[in-house]
Amino acid sequence: MYLYHFGIRELPFTLTPNTSYYFGLPSHKEAIQVLSTALMSGEGFIKVTGEVGAGKTLICRKLLNELPDGFVTAYIPNPYLSPAELRRSVAAELNVDLPEGTDTQEFTQLIQQRLVEIHKQHKNAVLIIDEAQALPDESIEALRLMTNLETESQKLLQVVLFGQPELDEKLRQPKLRQLLQRITFSYKLKLMDADQLYQYVRHRMAVAGYRIEGLFDEACCELLHKASGGTPRIVNVLCHKSLMLAYGEGVQKITPQHVKAAIDDTEAAIPINKKKRWAWVPTSLFAAASVLALAITSIHMNFDFLGSGWIK
Template sequence: MYLYHFGLRELPFTLTPNTEFFFGLPAHQEALATLLTALKTGEGFIKVVGEVGTGKTLICRKLLNDLPNHFVTAYIPNPYMNPEELRFAVATELGVRTTGKPDQQQLTQRIQDKLLQLHQKGHSVVLILDEAQALPEESLEALRLFTNLETERRKLLQVVLFGQPELNARLSGDALRQLRQRITFSYDLRALNADEVFQYISYRLKVAGSQLPELISMPVAKAIHRGSRGIPRLVNVLTHKALILAYGQGRHQLTRNDVRLAIEDTDDATRSRLMIWSWFGVAAVSGCAVLLAWQFGLRGLL
């Protein structure tokens, strides 16, 4: 595609979370620091909430990479499971023997025995669930019961929940108040500001091999910020499309017009008032043209 044209080794704005492109923006660094601090102090439940596309999965993978060696992790990326399925998933992640189809009480006991073995070896166990807002209510309650497993000094299992804002809404209900009270650390991911968008794009281009400092300018980054609302996933989409447009015209610098066209081609992007009025203007002119053609055609028939 445009790799050779811009001197890139790889595509810098794919939607797949890649920790090699982790920039360490203030919001992401704060979230990661909160997680690491909470886990090191042995807290039971930790929660990170953010809108779609704000980088939760990337932070999750960065956390998995950065945890000290004494942590044992169980990672469940798609937790839309009933309590039985959730227990089996946790058991599988921890290497618990599940042959012989044990009932739920037996499986819970085997998980507890495994947690005790790991604790005796000096390990801390962390269960990480992405897209936690998809967990059924009874499965959320099963998670709370998991964290009842403890010694006199600390929890045998810590749980990190990554979810969309709907998770907060679900946890606010009375039925889950016991779980809500167990969440001792939480962090709400925010969108990026315009300066952070500029730094974010520049960093990803540099990691991908770009040596063209003029490729992205602050005015262009501000246009991408407006269109993306500072959501990293949309920043990636708009910048990728803008690069394609610049490449198609043989340019080595992005323009605000590239961004405007990328925004028009992206369903969830935010269009400026000028763009909206421009669209209405085109529609009005087209409508007038159709009406005039119809009138002249009708007169011709008369």
Template sequence: MYASHFGLRDEPFRLTPDTAFYFDYRAHREALNVLLLALRAGEGFVKVTGEVGTGKTLLCRMLMEALETSHETAYLPNPCLTGNGLRAALARELGLDLPRNLGQHRVLERIQEHLLHLAAAGRRVVVLLDEAQALPDESLEALRLLTNLETERHKLLQVVLFGQPELDERLAGSRLRQLRQRISFSHRLEPLDRAGVTQYVHHRLAVAGVPDRSLFGRRALATLHRASRGIPRLVNILAHKALLAAYGEGAAQISPAHVRRAALDTEDARRPASLRGWALAALGTVGLGAAAAALGAWLP
């Protein structure tokens, strides 16, 4: 689309969690350090929560890369699992080829045998669950029971839960108090502040091939921070649409008006506060739509 116009060799604001674009913001760096410290200490349960779009999945992938040489990792991105489904998914992630009609007791035995084999080889196993707030109580309880598997000195299985703030609300209830007591480390991801948004945009543009920091003007970045509330996913969506709007005009730099147009076209964005801002954004939305139509591309 607009890549050649702005001299980009890649799309800087894609929504896929690409570790090549990981931005080492202090909140994410602290979270990653907490996770690595807890896992190397052998803790059973660790939890990371954050609002939608704050970068939990990307953090999870960075953790998997960091653990690649020292741990076996099992990534479970699907929260819609029963207790039996969770054990089966874990077995598959561990490379176990189990018959479909194998009883659950035997499945658990096979998992334990494999975990003991890995422990004897010096390999610890970490299960990473994304969107953990949506996991049924039955599955969370099955997960807790799996962490009971241990040698005399070490847990055979460690678990990292990544979830939205609703996970904290669920864990606060009496039904999951046993699991809550097992969580030894917790971390909350916060949105980017204004300086963080500026650094984030500059970082992604540099990775995509444009180290020139003038592409997004200072006022445009301030508008981007207000409209996105510092949530990285919204920053990506709004920055992409602002680039699209500027491309449609043939502009060489992103202005606050381009960001306001993007905000008006984005459901969860904070809209311009003033009537004048609304009017400018509304007029510009026509240009944004025209650019999209001309490119034959759907806006995200």
């Protein structure tokens, strides 16, 4: 698309959490520090919450990548599971073979055997659940019962919950108060301020291979902050569209007009123009960018045919 135009190796603002683009925002660093401290101290339940797009999954993956060898991890990214499905998922992650028809008591025995085995190896078992707000109430209770497995001095299974603010509301239900009381460490992610956003955008462009200063200036980043509220995911969407618009115009610098057009074209963005004066721009410029991309692709394809001998 616009890689060659800006001289970068890869798209810098994709929505897929990529730890190679981890910036180390203060809030993210604090969350990882809290998680590391809690896990090293052997705490049972740890909770990290944040708004949609705040970077929870990125932190989750970074934690998985950086846990030392003394931890055996089980990771569940999509926890909308019944208690039986949750037990099977945990067993599979811990390499426990559950025969068909295994009931709760048999599951508990097999899991306990595996956790004791891990403990004898002087390791800690950690269950990490992303999007934990999606856990049904019955599955949360099943999860609590799993953590009852312990030695005289230590829990055999630690649990880290990543979730949206709805997770806090769910856990405040009276019927889930037993699990709420077991959460010893928790952290709430903060969104970026304007200066952090400016540094964040520069960082991602640099990781992608951009070597020139000032592509997104402070005025552009101020608009990005107003429209995103400091949410990294929305910033990524707006930056990607702004780059597309600049590419469509054939220019090498992002202007406030590009950012405003991207904002008007993004439903998740906070509107900054009451009358949306730029509403016509995205359609025309995105179309131009698409036509130009197709033309460049066509040229490359023709060169490929010439080089391969199909056209003489």
